[in-house]
Amino acid sequence: MLNFDLDDQQKMLRDMIRDFAEKEVEPIAAEIDETMEFPEKNIKKLAQLGILGMTVPPEYGGQGMDALSYIIVVEELSRVCGSTGLTVAAAISLGVTPILLNGTEAQKKKWLPGLASGEYMGSFGLTEPGAGSDSGGTRTTAVRDGDEWVINGTKQFITNAAHAGIITITAKTDPEAKRSHGISAIVVPTDAPGFKLGTKENKLGVRASETWELIFEDCRVPAENLLGELNTGFGTFMRTLEGGRISIGAMALGIAQGALDKTVPYALEREQFGRPIAKFQAISNMIADMATEIEAARHMVYHAARLQDAGRPFGKEAAMAKLFASEVAMRATNMGLQIHGGYGYTQEYPLERYFRDAKLTTIGEGTSEVQRIVIARRVLEAYGGAAR
Numbered sequence: 001m002l003n004f005d006l007d008d009q010q011k012m013l014r015d016m017i018r019d020f021a022e023k024e025v026e027p028i029a030a031e032i033d034e035t036m037e038f039p040e041k042n043i044k045k046l047a048q049l050g051i052l053g054m055t056v057p058p059e060y061g062g063q064g065m066d067a068l069s070y071i072i073v074v075e076e077l078s079r080v081c082g083s084t085g086l087t088v089a090a091a092i093s094l095g096v097t098p099i100l101l102n103g104t105e106a107q108k109k110k111w112l113p114g115l116a117s118g119e120y121m122g123s124f125g126l127t128e129p130g131a132g133s134d135s136g137g138t139r140t141t142a143v144r145d146g147d148e149w150v151i152n153g154t155k156q157f158i159t160n161a162a163h164a165g166i167i168t169i170t171a172k173t174d175p176e177a178k179r180s181h182g183i184s185a186i187v188v189p190t191d192a193p194g195f196k197l198g199t200k201e202n203k204l205g206v207r208a209s210e211t212w213e214l215i216f217e218d219c220r221v222p223a224e225n226l227l228g229e230l231n232t233g234f235g236t237f238m239r240t241l242e243g244g245r246i247s248i249g250a251m252a253l254g255i256a257q258g259a260l261d262k263t264v265p266y267a268l269e270r271e272q273f274g275r276p277i278a279k280f281q282a283i284s285n286m287i288a289d290m291a292t293e294i295e296a297a298r299h300m301v302y303h304a305a306r307l308q309d310a311g312r313p314f315g316k317e318a319a320m321a322k323l324f325a326s327e328v329a330m331r332a333t334n335m336g337l338q339i340h341g342g343y344g345y346t347q348e349y350p351l352e353r354y355f356r357d358a359k360l361t362t363i364g365e366g367t368s369e370v371q372r373i374v375i376a377r378r379v380l381e382a383y384g385g386a387a388r
């Protein structure tokens with residue numbers, strides 16, 4: 001029988017995170033957005049609740065929960081603070097998944113317990129100054145020297161890097177191989193000699209989520225830090241991003257829901273022309289559109305997560321969910337801000353923050369244009385058309 005409800009454990013988790021988000025995260029969200037202060041205390045509390053290790057199997061110190069539970073956590077945190085939602089999403093999905101997917105038993109035992117407990121975070125170093133959407137164009141190199149890799153290059157826009165104990169990066173290990181071939185995934189401990197943080201970005205939105213440049217200058221890491229087979233690391237990164245796209249969809253969904261939650265009470269209370277503005281059809285139509293699109297986005301995001309949980313292919317659905325939910329977040333925050341009028345444009349209300357935070361979801365983990373490429377490729381293939 002089809003069950004459209006969350007199960008009891010998922011409902012309990014949602015209620016617990018919603019309570020935490022409203023009591024601990026929301027009160028400081030505007031301030032940390034302004035100051036760009038990393039939400040260290042709340043991340044520690046979430047780690048104590050087992051959230052950072054929620055997708056890690058119990059044998060490595062985690063909770064072994066399903067993808068949908070994780071998605072609900074990202075949605076609920078993002079409903080009040082996009083920065084906290086992104087910080088947690090990047091730590092769980094991008095930080096943990098490459099090791100879960102491709103780590104050897106020894107590598108899992110070495111790194112997963114620390115990631116699961118929140119002793120340190122993991123980061124995901126794919127993007128480079130010259131390799132963004134074209135992430136297979138990586139120029140960072142790793143050359144084998146005895147029992148070490150010597151890494152040189154620069155990574156751009158890496159979330160949580162200053163709080164990471166390890167960063168999984170892509171590096172070209174076969175310089176002769178064309179395009180995304182000849183790339184390996186390598187785990188770099190952040191105390192490795194030759195590694196340093198570069199500039200921290202000052203951003204439009206998600207300002208309390210940290211985004212760093214990484215610099216590798218003859219950075220040496222043990223040969224055993226190669227993750228998966230030599231020259232096949234790009235595949236590990238692309239598989240990680242499939243799940244990551246559902247998380248950004250969940251973040252977008254949370255931001256859109258948060259915008260609706262703030263907008264409806266405002267529209268019911270704010271009076272012009274002697275009546276609440278919610279009574280004007282122009283306003284109630286926008287509320288209807290926001291609610292309808294959010295409902296559709298939630299179905300798509302949850303569906304992609306359920307496919308992942310069922311062990312079914314979910315790449316196309318993840319890309320569709322991310323594309324749709326992120327564009328819903330843009331429209332919903334825009335309408336919510338419009339309904340708040342001039343007050344929405346000020347920092348007195350959170351709509352302007354939601355509006356700025358939503359924009360990231362159309363860019364991070366593959367832009368909307370890239371999602372359309374991924375989706376179109378799958379659709380054309382299904383009709384016997386040539387894949388690009």
Ligand SMILES: Cc1cc2nc3c(=O)[nH]c(=O)nc-3n(C[C@H](O)[C@H](O)[C@H](O)COP(=O)(O)OP(=O)(O)OC[C@H]3O[C@@H](n4cnc5c(N)ncnc54)[C@H](O)[C@@H]3O)c2cc1C
Nearest residue numbers: 124125126127132133157158159211363364365366367369
């Ligand atoms: C806040 C933040 C956090 C991030 N965190 C991480 C992280 O933790 N790890 C990480 O590795 N990366 C991270 N990124 C990087 C992010 O994934 C990239 O910014 C994104 O993939 C786009 O790459 P780019 O910025 O180089 O843009 P570009 O690739 O230069 O794109 C510029 C424009 O061209 C379009 N475009 C490019 N190619 C095509 C094409 N073939 N067809 C049509 N249009 C195209 C794009 O859609 C975009 O509109 C983060 C980015 C941000 C802003």
